[in-house]
Amino acid sequence: MFNEAGKNLAQMLKGGVIMDVTNAEQAAIAEKxxxxxxxxxxxxPSDIRAQGGVARMSAPEMIKSIQAVATIPVMxxxxxxxxxxAKILEALNVDFIDESExxxxxxxxxxxxxxxxxxxxxxxxTNLGExxxxxxxxxxxIRTKGxxxxxxxxxxxxxxxxxxxxIEELKSMSDxxxxxxxxxxxxxxxxxxxxxxxxxxxVVNFAAGGxxxxxxxxxxxxxxxxxxxxxxxxxxxxDPAKVAHAxxxxxIHYKDAKKLAEISEGLGEAMPGLEISTLxxxxxxxxx
Amino acid sequence: MIGVLALQxxxxxxxDILTKLELEACEIxxxxxxxxxxxxxxxxPGGESTVMGKFIDEFNLRSPICARAQNPKxxxxxxxxxxxxxxxEVPNLKGEPLAxxxxxxxxxxxxxxxxxxxxxxxxxxxxxxxxxxxxxxxxVMTHEDLPVLVREKNxxxxxxxxxxxxxxxxxxxxxxRE
Numbered sequence: 001m002f003n004e005a006g007k008n009l010a011q012m013l014k015g016g017v018i019m020d021v022t023n024a025e026q027a028a029i030a031e032k033x034x035x036x037x038x039x040x041x042x043x044x045p046s047d048i049r050a051q052g053g054v055a056r057m058s059a060p061e062m063i064k065s066i067q068a069v070a071t072i073p074v075m076x077x078x079x080x081x082x083x084x085x086a087k088i089l090e091a092l093n094v095d096f097i098d099e100s101e102x103x104x105x106x107x108x109x110x111x112x113x114x115x116x117x118x119x120x121x122x123x124x125x126t127n128l129g130e131x132x133x134x135x136x137x138x139x140x141x142i143r144t145k146g147x148x149x150x151x152x153x154x155x156x157x158x159x160x161x162x163x164x165x166x167i168e169e170l171k172s173m174s175d176x177x178x179x180x181x182x183x184x185x186x187x188x189x190x191x192x193x194x195x196x197x198x199x200x201x202x203v204v205n206f207a208a209g210g211x212x213x214x215x216x217x218x219x220x221x222x223x224x225x226x227x228x229x230x231x232x233x234x235x236x237x238x239d240p241a242k243v244a245h246a247x248x249x250x251x252i253h254y255k256d257a258k259k260l261a262e263i264s265e266g267l268g269e270a271m272p273g274l275e276i277s278t279l280x281x282x283x284x285x286x287x288x
Numbered sequence: 289m290i291g292v293l294a295l296q297x298x299x300x301x302x303x304d305i306l307t308k309l310e311l312e313a314c315e316i317x318x319x320x321x322x323x324x325x326x327x328x329x330x331x332x333p334g335g336e337s338t339v340m341g342k343f344i345d346e347f348n349l350r351s352p353i354c355a356r357a358q359n360p361k362x363x364x365x366x367x368x369x370x371x372x373x374x375x376x377e378v379p380n381l382k383g384e385p386l387a388x389x390x391x392x393x394x395x396x397x398x399x400x401x402x403x404x405x406x407x408x409x410x411x412x413x414x415x416x417x418x419x420x421x422x423x424x425x426x427x428v429m430t431h432e433d434l435p436v437l438v439r440e441k442n443x444x445x446x447x448x449x450x451x452x453x454x455x456x457x458x459x460x461x462x463x464x465r466e
Contacts, residue, residue, distance in 0.1 A: 005404040005413060008413045011301065011452060014297060014299075014335075015335070034339050072336050072338055120401065252294075
């Protein structure tokens, strides 16, 4: 079921921060600050949210310009279900494809059949069923959807905790209940049993969507995530290089409150945040 | 007790392998943790060499790692990014490697993720290649005529990840002697 090499690459990203970048200059800043990978995209989520319109895969020349400067893995996004955008990214030799709800979905019925690709995929999920469906389709890595571009961490926390609770519930289930749970989640019961036995997803699981500060990143780590994606939080802050560096350190030292206090000092203005109830578009509801 | 550098990357997988071998293991993030007397060996795991290299310097870990490496009984084993950091020469690395192992290592030498592959003894993920082996360095393992595991006295480096395929033999060979 898994793209094993892709799953292994995701393991190498653990304990790290993956940053959204929109040009080569930002990619260089991210790498210098200690990012373990960069996500190449046309506009950061908060701009996509503000500007509206259809958000698509980035132009190849933009992705290439980032590949030219980055020595760390380069990821890029495709619209949910857009197999041809994914094939284009594979032809461009990116290291990871994010089939992302941040872009406007392309297929109302299905996600990309990720098993037919050599390039690994990461997909968003709000709960265990969604995560396991994406893994069944061939995803090598899962991230929470959170609510991208809001600078508001509550949805990421909701998704982390929901998944944890659902995994915990599997542990006390009989075989019959497990079979029912698998049926409800529309996945193979063997995958559900694997999750029960491991006590976690069988692939790396990152936090994403609304992480804006070092403290947000540390919170996600404390809740059990393997690492963190930061989108608008870096390059919509007043001092991106400083914030980027601080978030990376916060992920390393998330257990050490004294260090977190030092790291959080003197960072300038964080990105402006949005209250979830005021949103017109909830990206997390795309592609369940 | 074997310390595993836990700045970023696949450190937990190494701890799992050491635990399987019934060897004690601990995570290392600070100078104090590294200098503890009980720590008798060190693993530098796979991950991103730029990230680990940066924080080895920022967290003042370079001098204690190099100091402990002088003790012939203190074994250090680097996998993939860990090997890159231990090497003497890395042409395409931003920043200075630790230069404890007399080899030249080329980062991402097989290509991008499309060129990653898995063997029964380990996983090669965006793997580096050892392109020069110094005089005092022993080639312990080769794969397709390329050195993939080398040692110089107490310093070991490998281009592949035994810990990602559950292979305990490399760790046994390095740490479970004496």
